[in-house]
Amino acid sequence: MLSNRNAFKSLIQSQIISCRWYYTRNQKSLYAKISPLGNPNVNVTPELDKWVEMGNKVRFAELQRIIIDLRKRKRYNQALQVSEWMRSKDIYTFTPVQHAVQLDLIGKVHGLPHAESYFDSLSEQDKTEKVYGAILHCYVRQRETERALKHLKSMKEKGLALSSVAFNDIMTLYTSIGEYDKVPGIFKQMKEHSVQPDNLSYRICINSFGVRSDIEGLKNILSEMENDGQIVMDWNTYAVVANFHVKAGLKCEANIFLEKAEKRLDKKDALCYNHLISIHARLGNRDDVSRLWSLEKTTFKRCHNREYINMMESLVRLDELEEAEKVLKEWESSGNCYDIRVPSAVINGYIEKGLCDKAETVLRNLMETGKVLVPNIWGRLARGYIEMGKMGNAVESLKTALSEHDVNEGNNLHDKVITDILRSIGVKGSSADAERVVNLLRSKLPLKRQMYHTLLKCCVNAGKEVGWLLNIMKSDNYEEDEETLKILSSKQNDV
Numbered sequence: 001m002l003s004n005r006n007a008f009k010s011l012i013q014s015q016i017i018s019c020r021w022y023y024t025r026n027q028k029s030l031y032a033k034i035s036p037l038g039n040p041n042v043n044v045t046p047e048l049d050k051w052v053e054m055g056n057k058v059r060f061a062e063l064q065r066i067i068i069d070l071r072k073r074k075r076y077n078q079a080l081q082v083s084e085w086m087r088s089k090d091i092y093t094f095t096p097v098q099h100a101v102q103l104d105l106i107g108k109v110h111g112l113p114h115a116e117s118y119f120d121s122l123s124e125q126d127k128t129e130k131v132y133g134a135i136l137h138c139y140v141r142q143r144e145t146e147r148a149l150k151h152l153k154s155m156k157e158k159g160l161a162l163s164s165v166a167f168n169d170i171m172t173l174y175t176s177i178g179e180y181d182k183v184p185g186i187f188k189q190m191k192e193h194s195v196q197p198d199n200l201s202y203r204i205c206i207n208s209f210g211v212r213s214d215i216e217g218l219k220n221i222l223s224e225m226e227n228d229g230q231i232v233m234d235w236n237t238y239a240v241v242a243n244f245h246v247k248a249g250l251k252c253e254a255n256i257f258l259e260k261a262e263k264r265l266d267k268k269d270a271l272c273y274n275h276l277i278s279i280h281a282r283l284g285n286r287d288d289v290s291r292l293w294s295l296e297k298t299t300f301k302r303c304h305n306r307e308y309i310n311m312m313e314s315l316v317r318l319d320e321l322e323e324a325e326k327v328l329k330e331w332e333s334s335g336n337c338y339d340i341r342v343p344s345a346v347i348n349g350y351i352e353k354g355l356c357d358k359a360e361t362v363l364r365n366l367m368e369t370g371k372v373l374v375p376n377i378w379g380r381l382a383r384g385y386i387e388m389g390k391m392g393n394a395v396e397s398l399k400t401a402l403s404e405h406d407v408n409e410g411n412n413l414h415d416k417v418i419t420d421i422l423r424s425i426g427v428k429g430s431s432a433d434a435e436r437v438v439n440l441l442r443s444k445l446p447l448k449r450q451m452y453h454t455l456l457k458c459c460v461n462a463g464k465e466v467g468w469l470l471n472i473m474k475s476d477n478y479e480e481d482e483e484t485l486k487i488l489s490s491k492q493n494d495v
Contacts, residue, residue, distance in 0.1 A: 030058060034066050034082070044078045048085050060092065067101065080105040096126050100134040107138035129160040136166055140173045148173055156193070164190065164198045171204045183208035184217075196230050203237050210244035218244060235264040235272050239279065246282055254283060262292075270300055274310040281314035289314050305331070305339045312342070316349030321358075324349060328362075340374055347377055351384040356393065359384065375404040379417040386424040391433050394425075398437065402444040413445065419454050426458025431465050438472060449478050456487050 030051050034044050052058060063086055070079035083102050086092050094102065099122060107115035115138045122131065132155050139148035152166060167190040174182045187205045190197055197205075202225040209217035222241055225231055238261035245254035258279060266272050273296040280288040293311050297303060308331040315324035324346045331342055343362060350359035359381055366373060378401035385394035398421070405413045418441065425434045434455065441447060452473050459466045466488075470480070480488075 030056070030062055031066055031069070034078075035069060040075050040077055042078070044081050045085055048082065060086075071101075071105070076105055076108040080109050094126075096128040096130050099126050100130040103131060103134040104137060107135075107141065112138050112142050112144070129155070129162070129166075132158075132160055133163075133166055133169075136169055140169045140176075143173065143177055145173060145177065162193055162195050164195055164201050167195060168198075168200050168204060171201070171208075175204060175208065180208040180211050184221075187221075197225075197228070199225075199231060199234055199237060202228075202231070203240055206237065206240060206244075210240070210247075213248060215244070215248055215250070233260075233264060235261040235266065235276075238264065239272075239275050242279055246279060251283055254279070255285070258283075258288075267299055270296060270304065270307055273299070274307060277314050278310060281317045284318065286318055286320065289318065303334070303336075305336055305342050308334075308336070308342050309345050312345035312349070316345065316352070319353070321346070321349055321353065321355070325362075338371055340372065340377065344377055348380065351380055354384070354388060356381060356384040356388060356390070360393075360397070373404060374411060375401040375413040376417050378404065379413050379421060383417070383421045383424050386421065386428050389428060391429060395436065395440065398440055402440065405444055415448065415451070418445075418447070419451050422451055422455040423458055426455045426464075427462060431459070431468065434459065434464075435468050435472075438469070442472075442476075447476065449473075449481075452476075452478060453483060453487060456484070460487055460490070 030048075033047055033051065048058075063082060067079045067082050070076070070082065080102070083098070083105060086098075087094060087102070103115055103118050106118050115135060119127075119131065119135045132151070136148060136151050136155070139151055148170060152170060155162060155166065167186055171183045171186045174180065174186065183205055187197065187201065190201065202221060205221050206218055206225075209215075209221060218241065222237070225237065226233060238257045242254045242257035242261060245251075245257060258276060261272075261276060265276070273292055277289050277292045277296075280292065289311075296307065300307075308327060312324045312327050315321070315327065328343055328346050336342075343366060347359045347362050350356065350362070363373065363377065363381065378397050382394045382397035382401060385391070385397055401413055404411060421437065421441075422434075425437045429437070438447070438455070452469065456466060456469055459469065470484075473480075473484075478484075
């Protein structure tokens with residue numbers, strides 16, 4: 001057994017070469033073999049072993065590229081498998097940077113205790129600021145406030161070179177637990193330790209003032225950022241500032257910051273266009289939405305589905321439903337892969353505006369072309385028809401939703417959609433309508449107690465007879481509990 005292991009190790013060593021080696025033009029790369037394995041449950045280690053056994057070359061640079069790519073696509077388990085494969089072959093000594101990456105991946109895949117064990121196993125020489133920073137990030141991700149602060153203190157005491165990353169992590173931690181008032185104090189500590197804030201540092205601090213509706217404090221930090229000679233202002237910061245001014249009802253100021261953001265748009269990133277389009281839509285700026293959409297299509301050779309979704313949602317917000325449908329037709333002829341979320345942007349818009357007939361027309365057209373639909377969109381349409389008082393249409397839409405419902409395929413009617421349907425039928429429908437809908441739902445899926453309680457509240461508040469509902473609950477083994485009795489005893493409970 002040992003000899004076989006040594007033989008394979010020798011094979012690996014003979015096939016690992018320096019970063020300066022390049023593949024021949026006709027040879028398929030290792031990256032091209034690993035990258036398509038999109039299922040996160042697929043173990044990539046056998047592919048790595050097979051690659052070497054077939055006599056192919058392996059270079060460090062490509063292994064690093066694979067890890068970076070897998071992390072970027074959140075395939076952390078596979079990224080860790082590649083990293084561990086490199087380390088296990090005893091032919092490559094990890095630098096502190098590789099240890100930091102390995103530690104971060106371990107924390108994401110196996111959890112904090114395993115990350116701490118890996119950290120403790122490293123030599124003091126390997127425990128640089130990068131590695132300390134990686135374990136700090138693990139504490140932050142798990143929202144371990146006390147341990148994160150203690151770890152940062154230890155970094156300071158050891159005299160490690162602190163960067164904005166560590167302080168950004170702590171500010172992010174306070175943001176994630178809702179303690180926004182503590183963020184400016186960490187920002188102040190950063191400067192006291194002569195650490196230069198980066199754009200993210202300022203943005204986190206700006207956000208901390210914005211969520212507390214402290215527009216004056218927000219402007220002070222923004223002014224400090226604009227006057228910081230080490231900072232190059234970016235579109236994202238101005239977009240964040242604009243967004244908070246929108247929330248504060250300061251439309252004129254928001255438009256000023258949107259202009260500043262637009263001047264700094266990243267011509268290589270469509271997301272920045274999407275973000276500004278969305279904010280302009282919230283402000284009711286129809287012309288700016290259309291202008292930026294035209295600019296985005298001119299700048300990028302091809303718009304992805306997310307761009308179409310964002311634009312259609314923005315047009316729906318502006319009540320420009322006809323324009324939204326034009327964009328939908330544009331998407332249909334774009335050659336992009338089918339994604340139900342794209343037409344759903346228009347369909348949901350029609351439903352929200354009470355134009356359920358138009359929403360159903362779009363759905364029927366999709367069905368006729370053989371497109372896959374999800375039950376939730378039909379469930380929302382059913383609720384829309386209930387709100388309009390069209391019970392016959394609602395029942396037919398619900399039947400279609402249930403025909404698409406398949407838990408085994410992961411294509412199920414969501415609890416929220418079901419609850420919304422029951423809430424609407426309890427308010428808008430008769431007892432007979434409600435009973436029909438409940439029995440229709442029960443024919444395909446189990447109803448939860450909370451769903452029944454939602455309907456019960458509506459019926460009780462509307463003064464409707466509920467004996468039939470209590471009987472159905474009992475037949476589903478839901479005996480009257482404290483919450484049930486509380487609902488029955490009150491005629492004015494809010495739903």
